[in-house]
Amino acid sequence: MRVHVADHPLINHKLTYLRDERTDSPTFRRLAEELVTLLAYEATREVRVEPFEIRTPVAPTTGIKLSKPKPVIIPILRAGLGMLEGMTRLLPSAEVGFLGMVRDEETLEVSAYANRLPDTLTGRQVFVIDPMLATGHTLVMAFEFLRDLGADDITTVCLIAAPEGIETVRAAADQLGIPVTLVVGAIDERLDERGYIVPGLGDAGDRLYGVV
Numbered sequence: 658m659r660v661h662v663a664d665h666p667l668i669n670h671k672l673t674y675l676r677d678e679r680t681d682s683p684t685f686r687r688l689a690e691e692l693v694t695l696l697a698y699e700a701t702r703e704v705r706v707e708p709f710e711i712r713t714p715v716a717p718t719t720g721i722k723l724s725k726p727k728p729v730i731i732p733i734l735r736a737g738l739g740m741l742e743g744m745t746r747l748l749p750s751a752e753v754g755f756l757g758m759v760r761d762e763e764t765l766e767v768s769a770y771a772n773r774l775p776d777t778l779t780g781r782q783v784f785v786i787d788p789m790l791a792t793g794h795t796l797v798m799a800f801e802f803l804r805d806l807g808a809d810d811i812t813t814v815c816l817i818a819a820p821e822g823i824e825t826v827r828a829a830a831d832q833l834g835i836p837v838t839l840v841v842g843a844i845d846e847r848l849d850e851r852g853y854i855v856p857g858l859g860d861a862g863d864r865l866y867g868v869v
């Protein structure tokens with residue numbers, strides 16, 4: 658698994674405000690969207706393109722356009738929804754699938770409650786978006802769903818990751834035999850005893866949408 662940490666002052670500036678416990682929900686949502694747009698720039702560096710003949714007002718020229726099949730963006734609900742708008746702004750022609758997953762706050766085990774994905778993912782560029790990679794259990798289960806649909810090219814975009822979770826996801830990607838790229842805004846210090854990222858930002862879903 659390739660890991661790319663987007664080290665950029667604008668990203669670090671926005672992450673700092675996102676982390677700040679004084680940041681309210683509307684501002685948190687705006688920052689999450691802005692951050693994913695910046696990270697998506699890196700995550701789409703290898704998006705597939707093909708030559709495209711055009712004519713400018715001055716002369717004919719060959720440019721490029723995104724090739725088919727269209728990429729697929731998969732937000733992991735709830736918190737991944739907070740990154741969807743920013744991602745589709747950069748890839749407006751992408752299709753969008755959905756995975757709903759929640760981790761048990763006590764056991765940290767994950768369960769899936771929603772699954773609406775294309776019939777096949779073979780040959781498609783798949784972008785999984787979820788702000789937090791903590792233990793990695795959520796992403797591992799997501800990869801298993803995607804592997805069952807034939808996924809062979811996955812890029813995951815996260816705002817913050819814990820080192821422990823990255824290693825878990827790396828091992829799972831190797832075991833599943835799927836080429837995975839992880840693009841992340843920051844790798845934090847560690848997980849605490851409740852499975853929260855330290856310093857992190859708390860519960861991303863709650864901060865985006867309130868406690869349910």
Ligand SMILES: O=P(O)(O)OC[C@H]1O[C@H](OP(=O)(O)OP(=O)(O)O)[C@H](O)[C@@H]1O
Binds near residue numbers: 761790861
């Ligand atoms: O790496 P893990 O330890 O699996 O944790 C990461 C997951 O935890 C959060 O979701 P959560 O389960 O809180 O659901 P929510 O998005 O509905 O709040 C987050 O958005 C990730 O999906």
Ligand SMILES: O=c1cc[nH]c(=O)[nH]1
Binds near residue numbers: 736852855859
């Ligand atoms: O720190 C964490 C860990 C998991 N999920 C979150 O939203 N935050």
Ligand SMILES: [Mg+2]
Binds near residue numbers: 736860861862863
């Ligand atoms: Mg949550």
